[in-house]
Amino acid sequence: MPSSPGPTPVTPCTHNPLGVKGCGEAGAIGATAAVMNAVTDALGVKELAMPATSETVWNALRG
Amino acid sequence: MYRFNYHKASSLSEASQLRSGADDGVFLAGGMTLIPTMKQRLAAPTDVVDLAGIEGLNGIAVGDTVTIGAMTPHADVAASAAVRGAIPALADLAGRIGDAHVRNRGTIGGSIANSDPAADYPAAVVALNATVHTDRRDIAGGDFFVDLFETALEPGEIVTSVEFQIPARAAYAKFPNPASRYAIVGVMVAELDGAVRVGVTGAGPCAFRSAGLEAALAGGLSVAALDGVSVPDGNLNSDMHASAAYRAHLVAVMARRAVGQLAG
Ligand SMILES: Cc1cc2nc3c(=O)[nH]c(=O)nc-3n(C[C@H](O)[C@H](O)[C@H](O)COP(=O)(O)OP(=O)(O)OC[C@H]3O[C@@H](n4cnc5c(N)ncnc54)[C@H](O)[C@@H]3O)c2cc1C
Numbered sequence: 001m002p003s004s005p006g007p008t009p010v011t012p013c014t015h016n017p018l019g020v021k022g023c024g025e026a027g028a029i030g031a032t033a034a035v036m037n038a039v040t041d042a043l044g045v046k047e048l049a050m051p052a053t054s055e056t057v058w059n060a061l062r063g
Numbered sequence: 064m065y066r067f068n069y070h071k072a073s074s075l076s077e078a079s080q081l082r083s084g085a086d087d088g089v090f091l092a093g094g095m096t097l098i099p100t101m102k103q104r105l106a107a108p109t110d111v112v113d114l115a116g117i118e119g120l121n122g123i124a125v126g127d128t129v130t131i132g133a134m135t136p137h138a139d140v141a142a143s144a145a146v147r148g149a150i151p152a153l154a155d156l157a158g159r160i161g162d163a164h165v166r167n168r169g170t171i172g173g174s175i176a177n178s179d180p181a182a183d184y185p186a187a188v189v190a191l192n193a194t195v196h197t198d199r200r201d202i203a204g205g206d207f208f209v210d211l212f213e214t215a216l217e218p219g220e221i222v223t224s225v226e227f228q229i230p231a232r233a234a235y236a237k238f239p240n241p242a243s244r245y246a247i248v249g250v251m252v253a254e255l256d257g258a259v260r261v262g263v264t265g266a267g268p269c270a271f272r273s274a275g276l277e278a279a280l281a282g283g284l285s286v287a288a289l290d291g292v293s294v295p296d297g298n299l300n301s302d303m304h305a306s307a308a309y310r311a312h313l314v315a316v317m318a319r320r321a322v323g324q325l326a327g
Binding site: 054055058059 | 238305306309312
């Protein structure tokens with residue numbers, strides 16, 4: 001398929017100061033971070049390598 | 064998959080002959096393990112001898128013991144009112160194997176003959192002091208599983224049925240792999256002939272009884288009796304699903320859950 005240069009309409013988001021919008025997998029990416037934040041918060045640890053399998057969580061619990 | 068000859072035997076002796084007459088023969092039950100193994104070219108038998116046409120291998124008989132024919136699919140065991148009445152834990156165990164498709168095709172004979180370390184039935188075979196009947200002899204449940212994917216079966220020996228003792232009470236708890244439902248660890252706790260027996264699957268190279276857990280529970284089936292009891296991880300499996308240390312931890316946790324079910 002030939003490349004098709006054309007107009008790039010710019011419609012900044014009005015709900016945040018940068019005018020940026022999420023696109024593509026934005027929702028999925030956010031969910032992963034939210035879940036990992038919740039897990040580290042619950043365990044009281046700073047960092048946990050993904051995925052948070054039961055064994056990873058068990059190891060973190062044991063310190 | 065490589066080319067192979069398919070045979071459907073109509074009797075045990077015919078199945079034996081077909082297999083011994085082949086260069087590299089193998090029995091087929093539900094094909095749940097054998098067929099994928101052949102598709103992946105991990106096995107390349109010259110001849111496949113189907114046991115499905117042999118009469119008397121499929122069925123359940125409940126009397127003083129519970130006898131399950133080798134070709135009986137897991138779904139039939141799970142749905143059997145007679146099994147549920149005699150050994151509810153065995154019906155539960157069968158009902159939690161894999162998914163509906165696997166339970167409709169997979170058989171108890173294929174499951175134990177394979178001695179997959181993560182299979183569920185082996186926990187019941189050792190915990191319920193089962194007898195494995197074959198076309199040649201009877202094998203005590205405690206002697207049947209020898210190692211990873213290795214049993215006491217001789218080449219060409221056919222499992223005909225598995226006969227379970229009926230315990231006063233028993234419960235099975237498993238920590239399933241979230242994708243396959245195979246047991247990362249499964250523990251059956253049973254009270255049989257006045258003694259407590261603990262069968263463990265998923266954790267080691269093959270199913271075994273845990274002497275440590277049995278000793279801890281010898282005074283009575285209470286969760287408190289397991290407080291502080293740990294399981295040695297020395298000879299347990301370590302793989303992508305769980306480390307040996309985590310499996311040892313899970314054995315203790317599953318034992319607590321099984322005992323918890325019994326304590327009400
Ligand atoms: C997706 C998936 C998920 C699964 N999850 C679980 C699970 O959660 N828990 C669990 O316990 N299992 C699980 N299984 C295993 C399954 O339940 C079957 O028990 C197992 O695959 C054996 O299948 P089969 O009976 O069809 O035997 P086959 O695949 O036909 O045979 C397996 C082996 O046993 C031999 N054999 C079969 N019958 C006899 C006999 N009567 N005498 C001597 N040798 C015999 C065959 O020659 C072959 O080597 C799973 C399987 C799949 C594919």
